[in-house]
Amino acid sequence: xxxxxxxxxxxxxxxxxxxxxxxxxxxxxxxxxxxxxxxxxxxxxxxxxxxxxxxxxxxxxxxxxxxxxxxxxxxxxxxxxxxxxxxxxxxxxxxxxxxxxxxxxxxxxxxxxxxxxxxxxxxxxxxxxxxxxxxxxxxxxxxxxxxxxxxxxxxxxxxxxxxxxxxxxxxxxxxxxxxxxxxxxxxxxxxxxxxxxxxxxxxxxxxxxxxxxxxxxxxxxxxxxxxxxxxxxxxxxxxxxxxxxxxxxxxxxxxxxxxxxxxxxxxxxxxxxxxxxxxxxxxxxxxxxxxxxxxxxxxxxxxxxxxxxxxxxxxxxxxxxxxxxxxxxxxxxxxxxxxxxxxxxxxxxxxxxxxx
Ligand SMILES: [Zn+2]
Ligand SMILES: [Zn+2]
Numbered sequence: 001x002x003x004x005x006x007x008x009x010x011x012x013x014x015x016x017x018x019x020x021x022x023x024x025x026x027x028x029x030x031x032x033x034x035x036x037x038x039x040x041x042x043x044x045x046x047x048x049x050x051x052x053x054x055x056x057x058x059x060x061x062x063x064x065x066x067x068x069x070x071x072x073x074x075x076x077x078x079x080x081x082x083x084x085x086x087x088x089x090x091x092x093x094x095x096x097x098x099x100x101x102x103x104x105x106x107x108x109x110x111x112x113x114x115x116x117x118x119x120x121x122x123x124x125x126x127x128x129x130x131x132x133x134x135x136x137x138x139x140x141x142x143x144x145x146x147x148x149x150x151x152x153x154x155x156x157x158x159x160x161x162x163x164x165x166x167x168x169x170x171x172x173x174x175x176x177x178x179x180x181x182x183x184x185x186x187x188x189x190x191x192x193x194x195x196x197x198x199x200x201x202x203x204x205x206x207x208x209x210x211x212x213x214x215x216x217x218x219x220x221x222x223x224x225x226x227x228x229x230x231x232x233x234x235x236x237x238x239x240x241x242x243x244x245x246x247x248x249x250x251x252x253x254x255x256x257x258x259x260x261x262x263x264x265x266x267x268x269x270x271x272x273x274x275x276x277x278x279x280x281x282x283x284x285x286x287x288x289x290x291x292x293x294x295x296x297x298x299x300x301x302x303x304x305x306x307x308x309x310x311x312x313x314x315x316x317x318x319x320x321x322x323x324x325x326x327x328x329x330x331x332x333x334x335x336x337x338x339x340x341x342x343x344x345x346x347x348x349x350x351x352x353x354x355x356x
Pocket of ligand 2: 035044087089090203272
């Protein structure tokens, strides 16, 4: 993953120390693991920052937003969040995206994009509506203390079955195309801006949609699961389950590499597997059956800078003790609140230091 020439970049990435160039894109892995949370790898999530100031988050699986906080980026600066599908390892941190950004200083509605399915109840709008319904106590109990606008969510559900542009603003174009993953609904996402291009598979088995839409892209983040052997030996699955999980639901390493080789990106980032020193070699060997080009085996906090001249892959060095948005609460105090919910008299009168 390291390289000798870093073209003037620091060896490692430290939050808030580097401005992006006018045509630069920076991709940061917030979550790269499997649907189990572990300290070294959160569930799927990728941050894409552009030189024009836009910042997007693709997927927000469990635990990933803890890593987002560590990057010391005020939530207010995130342009929009996008989901590839409704598996919780891709959208489980929605509650944290919502409330973390609200309490963290967001003075505009949360903008979230996600795919439909072949039935409304399997669609993104249904998911968001019911998540928010389940947060009713949370919402109503906070709107008097926090800016009321921050509770609002603008949900943009788009058609999962088409290859189409779902976001086109400020020179940034984001295209959705179908992913073949268990059932109708999942998509992959492609971001294009000022000559930069990035494709994120979400979860997918090898598919013609990927071949058609990721050809020649600069950075391709494609999923691959651990090998079937590893799933049997290290995760304890029987062979049938290991094959189902590792090859029928996800892309096996060699399968992902087969697709990537035809897409021929400048950099292939493999993610969605447990990346340990004693298993990653086996995965790389499988990938190298088909892909001889540049490869990064993703870990959380992997940072990729892309310009016309180069693609730099580094690790971010972060603090475990970040207080988010410490210098970006402008307008927070003056933003309108809603009325406080009246607490029951018998509770209120038991306050030792009466406040209200
Ligand atoms: Zn999935
Ligand atoms: Zn997944």
